[in-house]
Amino acid sequence: MRQELLRFGTVGSPQTTSASGTPAAIRHIRELGLDHLEIAWTHSVSVTEPTCLQIRETAREARVSLSVHAPYYINFNSQTDDKLMKSNERLFAAARAGFLAGATDIVFHPGSYHKLPPADVYPIVRDRLGAVVHRLTQEGVAVTLRPETMGKGSMFGSLEETLRLSHEIPNVLPCIDWAHLYARTANGSFNTREEFDQALQMLESYLGERGLKQVHFHLSGIAYTPKGEKAHIPMYESPQRFVDLLQAFIAFGLAGTVGIEAPEPFHTADALHFQALYRHLLNPIHAAQETED
Numbered sequence: 174m175r176q177e178l179l180r181f182g183t184v185g186s187p188q189t190t191s192a193s194g195t196p197a198a199i200r201h202i203r204e205l206g207l208d209h210l211e212i213a214w215t216h217s218v219s220v221t222e223p224t225c226l227q228i229r230e231t232a233r234e235a236r237v238s239l240s241v242h243a244p245y246y247i248n249f250n251s252q253t254d255d256k257l258m259k260s261n262e263r264l265f266a267a268a269r270a271g272f273l274a275g276a277t278d279i280v281f282h283p284g285s286y287h288k289l290p291p292a293d294v295y296p297i298v299r300d301r302l303g304a305v306v307h308r309l310t311q312e313g314v315a316v317t318l319r320p321e322t323m324g325k326g327s328m329f330g331s332l333e334e335t336l337r338l339s340h341e342i343p344n345v346l347p348c349i350d351w352a353h354l355y356a357r358t359a360n361g362s363f364n365t366r367e368e369f370d371q372a373l374q375m376l377e378s379y380l381g382e383r384g385l386k387q388v389h390f391h392l393s394g395i396a397y398t399p400k401g402e403k404a405h406i407p408m409y410e411s412p413q414r415f416v417d418l419l420q421a422f423i424a425f426g427l428a429g430t431v432g433i434e435a436p437e438p439f440h441t442a443d444a445l446h447f448q449a450l451y452r453h454l455l456n457p458i459h460a461a462q463e464t465e466d
Contacts, residue, residue, distance in 0.1 A: 178427060180431070181430075182208055182444065183432060184432040187202060187207075206448075210237055213242050225273040228274040240271075241271035241274075241279050243267035243268075244267065249298040265308070267279050281321065283335075284330075316344070319347060322349050322354055324397070326359065346380070346383075347384075349372075349388070351391070351392055356396075356397035356403070361412065373385075388427050388431075390430070392418075392433055394407055396411075407435055
């Protein structure tokens with residue numbers, strides 16, 4: 174019998190969801206045979222407590238795990254106190270509401286270098302993020318904050334930076350966006366099995382077994398310019414070596430969740446395709462039998 178270690182789902186409601194609202198998206202995730210939903214509160218967090226409790230109960234009944242993508246407008250390298258306060262409050266709001274809704278992981282974009290040397294920005298981001306974690310811990314908000322690897326070289330969020338934050342701050346783990354790592358090189362060089370293995374070896378080196386067994390990934394096709402990420406594209410349009418990447422996941426015995434970010438109308442289809450490909454590579458004989466049935 175196949176033992177699936179990775180749970181697949183969508184970032185944001187599947188585009189094929191017929192009704193509005195997160196509870197409807199959760200039920201549709203289950204109807205599709207997917208296992209995870211990343212709630213996209215990417216512009217603001219404007220959800221009531223009763224709705225959060227409804228989301229929690231719906232996810233429990235459907236056996237769908239939840240994460241939250243916090244608002245985009247978070248920058249731990251903000252250059253003014255006012256902007257930093259507003260940035261922090263956006264992450265606090267996402268974490269508090271997400272925890273109430275039953276989400277275990279809160280994904281966020283950590284910030285911009287603002288043309289400063291990355292080495293100078295790192296301790297600023299580390300200390301400010303650490304203060305947010307401390308406050309959430311005091312409040313009893315038991316979530317894992319997940320700084321995302323970013324797709325542009327001007328943005329804080331290289332693989333090493335997110336891994337260092339996760340190593341140095343409790344209740345922090347990376348959200349590795351593999352499309353962003355590919356686009357961040359601005360030449361598509363991050364696209365071989367050797368490079369995928371090296372990235373996962375870094376993950377294990379920084380975080381040990383916990384890093385391998387509590388992964389949270391984003392997957393999609395992506396277009397890029399010399400400055401990095403341009404736009405998400407369907408997986409079939411991208412030259413990324415997804416089979417090699419999924420084989421690396423299997424070889425390292427990774428466990429956790431994978432959220433698919435694909436543009437409409439490919440959102441649902443790509444999520445199902447990635448899940449099916451993973452299942453086939455994990456156990457091709459069993460996958461073939463399922464197809465025949």
